[in-house]
Amino acid sequence: MAAYVLSVDQSTQGTKALLFDGEGRLITRADLPHRQIINDRGWVSHDPEEIYQNLLNAAAMAAEKAGISPNDIACIGLSNQRETSVAWDRETGRPVCDAIVWQCARAADVCAAVEKAGMGDTVREHTGIPVSPYFPASKLAWILQNVPEARTLADAGRLCMGTVDAYLVWKLTGQYRTDYSNASRTQLFNIHTLQWDADICRAFGIDPAALPQVTDSDAVFGETDLGGLLDHAIPICGVLGDSHAALFGQGCLERGMTKATYGTGSSIMMNIGSQPAASENGLVTSLAWKYNGQVSYVMEGNLNYTGAVITWLKDSLGLIASAGETEALARSANPADTTCLVPAFTGLGAPYWASEARALISGMTRLTGKAELVRAALDCIACQIYDVVAAMEKDTGIRVPVLRVDGGPTRNGYLMQFQSDMLNAAVSRPDAEELSGIGAAYMAGISAGLYTQRVFEVLRYRDFTPAMDAAKRARRLDDWTHAVRLACE
Secondary structure: OOOEEEEEEEOOOEEEEEEEOOOOOEEEEEEEEOOOEEOOOOOEEEOHHHHHHHHHHHHHHHHHHHOOOHHHEEEEEEEEOOOOEEEEEOOOOOEOOOEEOOOOOOOHHHHHHHHHOOOHHHHHHHHOOOOOOOOHHHHHHHHHHHOHHHHHHHHOOOEEEEEHHHHHHHHHHOOOEEEHHHHOOOOOEEOOOOEEOHHHHHHHOOOHHHOOEEEOOOOOOEEEOOOOOOOOOEEEEEEEEHHHHHHHHOOOOOOOOEEEEEOOOEEEEEEEEOOOOOOOOOOEEEEEEEEOOEEEEEEEEEEOOOHHHHHHHHHHHOOOOOHHHHHHHHHHOOOOOOOEEEOOEOEEOOOOOEOOOOOEEEOOOOOOOHHHHHHHHHHHHHHHHHHHHHHHHHHHOOOOOEEEEEOHHHHOHHHHHHHHHHHOOEEEEEOOOOHHHHHHHHHHHHHOOOOOHHHHHHOOEEEEOOOOOHHHHHHHHHHHHHHHHHHHO
C-alpha cells in the first residue's frame, strides 16, 4: 500500500494541505482562505473554528485532487503561523474569542505595564526576545483581562491558552501540546531551562497550568482520523512554527546555515547550534526545534515590508499590474540612478528597531521614472536582508557563505542576483516554493520512519553568485545606509 505524508501549512492568509509521496516529492496541494477580521480600531483577528474546518476540508480536497484514498495517508506534519494566540474551553473546545493575530498590537498597554514593573530585562534574558505586543504573552494576558469568560474558565481550571498549533492539535487529537519552536515564540518559555517561566508567567498574569505541554518537534503529538475522513487514526508527528519549518525544509540542520523567507514580510534565520547566544545587534534568539532528542537554537530577524513593497507599487501607486512585471522593469532602469526606497510604512523592525521611522524615497533625479522606482523597491528588500545577515555575522562570528531562500519573490531573478551582490555571498534558491509545508512533511516523515535525511536531496537548487565589483557594491550600501539614517531622523 502506498504511504503518503499530509502536511498542513496553516498560514496567516489561509490553510494549505500538501501531499507528499514516499520519496518526499510534493504531488498536490489544496488551499482554503479564511477571513481576515479587522475592526475599526485596526485589531486583526481570525476565527479558530473556521481555520479548523478549513484544515479538515483542505485535507479531503488534497486527497481527492491527488486521486488517492485518504486511508493511504500515513502521518501528518503541521506548520503554523507563529504568535497568533488562541484561548478555548478545555471541556468543550469552544474558543472564548477570536484568535488574536500576530500583526495585532492591541496588547501594547499590557507590555507597557510589564516594562513599568521592571520585568523588561528579565523577559529578554530568559526568552531571547524583547517585550512586544507582537508575541503571545501579552495577547493572552489581554484575553484574560478583557474577555470575562476567559477569567471564569481560568478560575475553574478549564482554560487552554496557546498558539494555533496547540489549538489544532487539541481539536484533532484531544492532546494539549505544542512544540519547542512555537513555545519559544510565546515570550513565556525560558529558552535556557526549557520550561515555562514561572516569573514571566506571573508578570503577565498567566497560570502555567493553562499552557500546553511542550513536546519534541518530531514526537507523536497524538492521533487523528481527520474528523472522520479516515477509517483509522494516524499520528501527527511533526509540528513546527512556519519559519522554523522552512529552515528545516531547507536542510539547515548545522550551525551557521541560514535561510531567508520572502513573503509579505521576511524572516531571516540562522541555526546557531545547541547553545543560545544573545544578540547585541537587534535580533532575537529562539529555539529552532527539538529534533532527534537535541535542541537547536536560532537567531532571527523579522522584516515587516519586503514582498508587501511590491503590493504597494501595484495597489497603492498603480505602477505595475502584477509582481511579474518588476524584473523586466528593474533590468531596464538607468544603471546610474541612485534612488533608494526605505519602506518604513510602520517604522523599521530588525535590526534597526526604529518605530518612529517613516518611509521615504531619496536620491531621485529628473530622470528617475517608473523603472527606477520599481528597481528601488526590489533593492530595498535585498538591502534590508543584508542588514539582518550582517547583524547575525557580528553577533555569532559566523560568516554566511550561502543564503538559502524561499517564497514567491525569489522567482524574481533580478532580486536574487542583487541579493547575492549585496551579501557578497551565494544565494541558493530551491525549485520548490512551499518550504514551510515541506519542512513539516519532512519532519513528520522522518519521525514516522518513512524518510531518512536523504529526503532533503529531493530539492534542486539554483545558485546566484556575486557579480558586482566591490566599489559599486560599497556605493550601493552607502546610499542605502544614508537613506535609512534619513528615515530615522
